Amino acid sequence: MAEGRKILVVDDEQQLALAVKIRLQSRGYQVSTANDGQQALAAIEAEQPDLVILDVLMPVMDGYSCMREINSRYGRGKIPIIILTARDRMKDLFDLEGIADYVVKPFDHEDLLTRIDRALKQRDAERKAAPPA
């Protein structure tokens, strides 16, 4: 399932991003990281990842702005996005349209992996139903 799939992890906490990267790589995903929204957009343009994990609280460009920018550039939902939000900032979830899923920090890595799996499966199903022009 994971073979060859590319995931971009975006978080301003570099060490945490690294930890997530190590976990995902151990499951067979190809992972790259970015530290803010701007870097994320550049990375998406260059690498065309299959899924993006996006932290909400970041400098320069926050997760939500970045998410909207991604959806507007590539089409809504075309690149599945999983938002990472801190437990006390659940109120950030005012716009669930446009993201595939969300995970609350601190998160369980198995939970994240399950959601990634589900989001990718969903995306595959959608691609099959409506093949890109």
Added chain:
Amino acid sequence: MEILNPNPRRPDASHPIRALLIEDAAEDAQLVREALASQQDLPIELLHADRLSTGLARLTEGGVDVILLDLVLPDSQGLETLLKVRHHAPRVPVVILTASDDEAVAVQALQQGAQDHLVKASLQTSRHLLGRSIRYAIERHRVERLKDEFVNTVSHELRTPLSTIQEFTGILFDQISGPLTDEQREYLAIIRSNIERLTRMIDNLLDMARIDAGHAVLRKAVTEIEPLVELTVQSIRPLAKNKGIELEVQVPDELPPLYADADKVTQVLINLLSNAIKFTSGPGRVTVSVSEGESDLAFRVADTGIGIAEDDVPKLFEKFSRVQQHAAGDEGTRGTGLGLAISKRLVELHGGRIGVASRLGQGSTFTFTLPKYHETELFHELFQAGIEKAKQQQGRFSIVVLSVQNFQALRARCGAAETARLLNEVEGALRGVVRRRDGGDLVLRWRRGEMVVVLAEADRDGAQAMAARVKRVLEQRPFTVGSETLRLPFLVVTATYPDEGTTELELLRLTERRLQQPAQAKGRIMVVDDEAKIRQLLRQALELQDYDVFTAASGPDALEQLRRQPVDLVLLDLMMPVMDGYEVYHLIKENPKTKEIPVIIVTAKGERKDRQLGINGAAYNYVAKPFEIETLLAKVREVLVQQPVKP
């Protein structure tokens, strides 16, 4: 890291300390004035209010640096007065003025948030005491706020490196970066368990700070009790097993769903369970049981441990209580001493209560209750849960809505009570039809003459088949209407997610259009009462009169809902545990967002009439229990006419 400015403004002649004195006795007020006048070095501007309502109104204007509060006022008595002031102006320090040297009152006041207390009589001989109290109160308050800010900020800052440590320890432990020797794994396990301990302690501190500051928010959802209890017990089983303690679970089969914040309830259960295990030396037994009461659900955790001394019980649920800190035996069981205090707050936020029965040497039983909600009160939540589930499973979700044709005419002919009885009969018949379908959830709710059935996992065809069957069966069945027996004509329509709509609102609007019935509610009413039966009764009566009804089982619940959506009227029971009607009334009337909402108080006959509620002496609307439904409906109409319904 930003911390509140630790250097306070120095008071001087151009910036005096503004003190608000809330005191009704003229002689006592004079005493205070004279004491302040004699303080040359402390510039104070004194404001005076002779009743609580005036005082609170002045506080709303802002700019008060300290409050001097007499607890016995014409419009408020005792500690309730302090609570109201604290709710109204949480950021202003308070000095309690007491008539006699009552130590107990003073201690309670300090626990409830006052910064200092002063015996009025002492001002006759030692005037300087007032200035001293004021200075102390302001300083103490400043320090308390600094502490809260500190705890909040530091907790957040501590969490990030802790997360990083946790992540990488996990990566090592799971051997992702290479194999480990048994010894290495063992040491990593020790590191991990201590990280967990640290995380718990920080979470506790943060929780407490948040609850203290009044920021704790409950995220309620409909939850099945059995899985919640089971999951909690599973997580604690290893701990029990280690000590040779038997864990028993007693959860009856037929329990209504719980409407609460599942995370918080789990938190409370884990707190009680781990305490039970901590304070029981093996072999022993810990039993978790749940039971259903009239208006609540009771959760009990009983242990066969060392028990609690009678003297220690009152302080048990306080912060940093000594009894909690001296845990029996082992390392790693000593906590922050906040567990029970947090549990108490969380339970009370739900409108529930917590208590303990214990004997030294014979074990303890901790019990907490949570309000019970009828499924019709949870219509919205169950609807949402159904949509969520369908979304996750990428399946379908349908509703079937039936309505008695010419409902308005029927209601006019029969009157409120008879219509209610008839509709109960229709509901019974409908349940009979729907129950024959295997599987799927079922929720019924009367909504202005319509009855809604929620079908989980039903697509459009399935829903239409159900609708056809419902119509056929119900139209063949005779119903009793007054003294006659006749058949009723029904309209039955359906709506399916996601084909015909993606939100509750869309689906319901669609069915309303299909029924071609006017869907305007006459008004939005909130019913606040701790008794489930009363809520049901009032809901039914009001919905049948075309009002949209929202219910709350407690003060905190009502206030939370009012924060989120406006209503046109509140029906408020006075006698409620945890937060009584008086307090809720005041909180509604003092919040700029909600103060315009008319409130009808429901009181028991014989309530002390001298307890006034009005701000500025205004009268309040009330209905006395026991009441006739027609009386209540008339009162509701009367009050709403005075205050037109906002669109």
